[in-house]
Amino acid sequence: MxxxxxxxxxxxxxxxxxxxxxxxxxxxxxxxxxxxxxxxxxxxxxxxxxxxxxxxxxxxxxxxxxxxxxxxxxxxxxxxxxxxxxxxxxxxxxxxMSVGRNLLLGREPRRRFGLIDVRRMEREAARTLESYGIGVDVRRxxxxxxxxxxxxxxxxxxxxxxxxxxxxxxxxxxxxxxxxxxxxxxxxxxxxxxxxxxxxxxxxxxxxxxxxxxxxxxxxxxxxxxxxxxxxxxxxxxxxxxxxxxxxxxQGVTKFSGAHDTADEAPVVEASGLTRRHMLDDVSVAIRPGEVVGLGGLLGAGRTETAKAIAGALPLDGGRVTVAGVPLRRGSAAAIKAGVALLPEDRKAEGIIPTLSVRENIALAALPRLSRGGVVSDARIDRIVETFMKRLRIKASGPHQRVAELSGGNQQKVLIARWLATEPRILLLDEPTRGIDVGAKAEVQALIDELAEAGLGVLLISSDLEELVEGSDRVVVLKDGAVVGELTGSELTEEGVMTTIASHSRAEDDGG
Amino acid sequence: MTSEQAAMGTTVTAPQGTPPGAGRERVFGLVQRHGAAAVLVLLLVTGSLAFERFPTGDNLGNIAITSSFLATVALGMTFVIITGGIDLSVGSVFALGGVLAAYGVRWGSLAALLLPLAVCGAIGLLQGLLIARVRLAPFIVTLAGLLGARGLLLSISDEGARTYLIPHASLLARIGQGSVLGVGYPVYLTLVLFLAGAVLLQRTRFGQSVYAIGGGQDAAALMGVPVTRTKVTVYVMSGLLAGFAGALNAARLSSGVTILGTGMELDVIAAVVIGGTLLTGGAGSVSGTIAGVLLLGVIQNLINQIGDLSSSYQQVVSGAFLAVVVVVQTYLSRVQRLR
The missing domain is CATH 3.40.50.300 (P-loop containing nucleotide triphosphate hydrolases)
Known part of the structure; x- marks a missing residue:
């Protein structure tokens, strides 16, 4: 070579x-x-x-x-x-900035006096993108x-x-x-x-x-x-x-063990008829304690939106969420209080606070629980942080290391620890293993399993079909913001999920 | 319990590549960019109908000339704010520019213009270097600049006791006071500067760098945008324009008034934000800024027309308007982010 x-x-x-x-x-x-x-x-x-x-x-x-x-x-x-x-x-x-200006930033076509030739720039941008199979309006x-x-x-x-x-x-x-x-x-x-x-x-x-x-x-x-x-x-x-x-x-590539037996328990979370224009169309999901429910579907099918809606982080046009039979009030504060924890897809933008330490990041959401009369007990925080760092095998030089310095997998574990510290009843995981390496992935998967076994309800969103199928007890398949199928037991295979996504075209749905 | 039977087929999905809300986004964009201009037109029309002394050439010319100095300063501020920065020193620098022009006129009108430009440009350069190279917060650096420039002004003018005069016969005074077609020279100068500013912002790589830095500094750096140089340049521009506006204003008043410009930076920032430039950076326009400046000027003028209303109300109205603009902007960007 x-x-x-x-x-x-x-x-x-x-x-x-x-x-x-x-x-x-x-x-x-x-x-x-x-x-x-x-x-x-x-x-x-x-x-x-x-x-x-x-x-x-x-x-x-x-x-x-x-x-x-x-x-x-x-x-x-x-x-x-x-x-x-x-x-x-x-x-x-x-x-x-617009698509075209992004594409050509720093090398825009210019006319006399160094002025940018906007029309030529847009033409060039459109042509370039087309050759990569992207057909979008470059001015957007x-x-x-x-x-x-x-x-x-x-x-x-x-x-x-x-x-x-x-x-x-x-x-x-x-x-x-x-x-x-x-x-x-x-x-x-x-x-x-x-x-x-x-x-x-x-x-x-x-x-x-x-x-x-x-x-x-x-x-x-x-x-x-x-x-x-x-x-x-x-x-x-x-x-x-x-x-x-x-x-x-x-040990295989994924770390999930078998199914969890939960069929007859009452759901810990029940979302029904979640609707928001252009995003969700009458989506209903129920999760029982100790059950891992997967959300399948393509990008933009409404999986993230469903999780956000359950966590009160997405304003809805209709539908309701009950936790242990009690209807949830609007807003994410109410959801957190009721025991709903959401691990967002974009952990950098929506979860991790990179400038704070591991300790502070873990303690953040649990602070109300760890304080008495507004005064936070350092000793209790230390105890909780130590417990979770050990239990989740978070690799850091110590509780005071800044989270920004950790690897992606360990950042993800810190986020999970943060929510576990609030003692949630249900954990919504949006792409929990995206962008983290094989080893950390296996650990996170094992952790999900462990948590479900301990009685937590888990909603798992993953674009990794293998992970989704092996990790979930049940997979609800979404398409274009609506539920198009649910797979359990022997139907729950990678192929089954793909077939469900593929076989429900809009035209068919209109009939049913 | 399960939702397999859930009703389907009612969502409207836009075709590939055009996510839902693209049309709405366009509307939001229009409101963001041209909201100030629309309100300005509305005010001009209602003002003309309500007060017969409002739409006269004299009155409108008056609004134009009093707005032109604020506008020149706001032009520089627009560039600074689009990069995601802020320049609190402009009010002091404006006053300093005026005093320096009046001080320098003894060596001729050219010196009277060059002296404030050199000093105010240097202040901008120093601030820009501290912000872009040493990475200090713009708020603090330019707050120091505000105090420093004011101190410099006082030291030149014997603690503000001495007011230097600009002779009426000097070229400088004639630039400041002369007019064509009933409109003062400073108005034309301001228009030329804004035209140049618009071209610079929209049609040059420098302008694209300004937007890119405000939209995402790290990404811009990765894309090869000269971040440091661009940021230094916008603060130099802001200093130069504030100093120039101060000099012109002094020429118009025939003297370097030392008490001017206090709190002016806030009016300037208000005008820029009302004009649709995001305080967080990355979006904004020069034309919006001119609309913002004129809007503030027209509001003040209209309140003066209502004879028995104290002119103090002008600030209440401007403040309320600013608050509304910021609420609308925040709402728009929140809706865009949620999608």
Whole structure:
């Protein structure tokens, strides 16, 4: 793979953050047109390596060479000028600006006097997007598009500049399968043009479909490097986790145990006729104690909205929610008080407070419970925080570490701990394992199981069908904001969910 | 109990790529951008019908000239606020610009213009560097600038005791006081500045950078926007424009009045926000700002027309109007976010 000399060569990179070794002599070589998988658990050093390559961080030791020339980037801008483009997991675009202006920001077509030629810009933007299978009005604000479309636009932006190396950090985490296909086509095109791709993903299927080489990182060190085809899946997972193959085989990929037996108990939460214009259409869901109810459906089917409605975080046009038979008043404060806890999809924007410590983040929602007469008891907080950090195996240097410094999986655990500290009766989990690595994923899944066993009602939203099917006792399938089916027992298979989604077209529904 | 039989087929789903509410979003956008202009037209029409002394050339010209100084300062503020910043120093800098112009006129009219521009530009530069490079909060930095500029002004004018005069014969005074077609030169100058400002904001990469920084500074940096340079530039612009407006105002008054500009920054911010620029940054327009400034001017003028109403009510009305605008803006952005 290095016949023509590598296009990108990273060698002996060392990077420390306040004494912690994030990267320890990491070297990676990319041939022109190579799609290279970068894998590892969260906290393994993938993000740091990417940031070194894209000019966000400067390495303490080691060097980056681009087409044989030594490259030292003082800023992302310099890296971009040299041809290294990045597509980040969090979309690096400006939501308030139009699609077209986002796409061409910094390289707008100009006329005399340096004035931007708006019409040509819009034409060019529309043409570029069309070639990536995106047909949207380029004058609309980016914010008004779905996450998947935004991600595709970020990608289009990155590769439509003169890119030589494109770094993709979890590019598919918010894409629909159709969009993933488009992405793969684009990657195929890049490969043909001799552009190299560094591809970071937790989805093994994708890696095996499109990647040539692989680098496995663990604890800041390279633990394996070579062609991906020569590495079987089980071995890859065991390398990432640092556990023997036999272990992985025994425990499987998801960590769910069997079904929970709850059929005859009264529901702890009952949502009926939830309706909101353009979003939800008469959605009803009931959850019994100790039961995990899955919500299936495509992006935009109303899953997140259903969870938000139950948690009182979405104003409704109609419908009601009862908790243990008592109707819930409006607003999320009432819902929290009644024991409804929502773990939102976008944990950065809606949940975690990155500047606060692990301890403060966990204690936040439970503060009313932990105080007497408005005075908070430090000792009680310490006790609760310690309990949950241990029980959820939160990896942090201590309760006072800032949450921003934790890996995605551990941030998610902190959020779960926050809600568990309020002693909820029902937990609504919206994509609890999105963007976290295999190891942490398994732990979160095991945790969900454990919680249900302890008598909590759980509503699970997941785009990962395997997770949804194995984790849920029952799956309610949504489409276009309405319930189109419910699967239990032997019908509850990945195929069953897909068939239900596929077989209910609007036209049929009108009849029934 | 289960909901398989739930009624279906009543939701209206927009076709792919056009999520529901796109039309509504357009309406919201229009209200956001042109709400101030619409209310301004409404006020002008009702004012003309209610008071016969309102729609005269003299009166309208008067509104225009008194608004032009505020407008020039607000132009700079618009850029600052769109980047997500704030400039509290403009009132003091405005006054300082006036005093410096009157002080410098002894070396000629050109010096009388260049001196305030140099000093006020330097104040803007210093503030911009502290904000963009040292990453201090704009609120604090420009609050310090407010105090500092006022102190500088007092030191030049013997604690405010000395008022420098601008001779009527000087070119500077003629620029400030002359008029064409019954409209003062400063009004034309302001219009030219706004035209240039609109082009700068909408049609240049610099303008796009200003929007991008306000819409998401981290994302903008990742996209290669020169964040530091752009932010420094907007504070320099704000300083320059405030100083220039102060100099022009002094020329019109024939003297560098030391007590001007106190609290002016708040009027300026109010005008910009009423004009549809979001205090959180990322959205706004120069044309909105001009509508906002004129709206405040017209409200004041109309209240003066109502003879027996104290002019103090002008501030009550302006304040109430500002509150309404902010409520509407917040509502609009909340609705947009919820979708």
């Amino acid at each position: 290095t016949d023509d000399g590598p296009l990108l060569e990273v060698s002996g990179i060392v990077k420390r953050f306040t004494g912690v070794l994030a990267l320890d002599r990491v070297s990676v070589r990319l041939a022109p047109g190579e799609v290279h998988a970068l894998v590892g658990e969260n906290g393994a050093g993938k993000s740091t390596l990417i940031k070194v390559i894209t000019g966000v961080h400067r390495p303490d030791e080691g060097e980056v060479r681009l087409a044989g020339l030594r490259a030292e980037f003082a800023s992302p801008l310099e890296a971009q000028r040299a041809g290294i483009q990045a597509v980040h997991q969090e979309i690096g675009l400006v939501p308030s 604000p980016l914010r008004s598009l779905g996450v998947g479309a935004q991600q595709m636009i970020a990608l289009a932006r990155a590769v439509s500049v003169d890119a030589r190396v494109v770094v993709m950090d979890e590019p598919t985490s918010s894409l629909e399968s159709r969009e993933v296909e488009t992405l793969f086509k684009v990657i195929g095109r890049l490969r043909a043009q001799g552009i190299s791709v560094i591809y970071v993903s937790h989805r093994l299927d994708e890696l095996y479909r499109i990647c040539d080489g692989v680098t496995v990182l663990r604890d800041g060190r390279v633990v394996h490097q070579g062609p991906l085809a020569e590495l079987d899946r089980l071995r890859l997972v065991s390398l990432m986790l640092g556990r023997p193959v036999s272990d992985v085989r025994a």
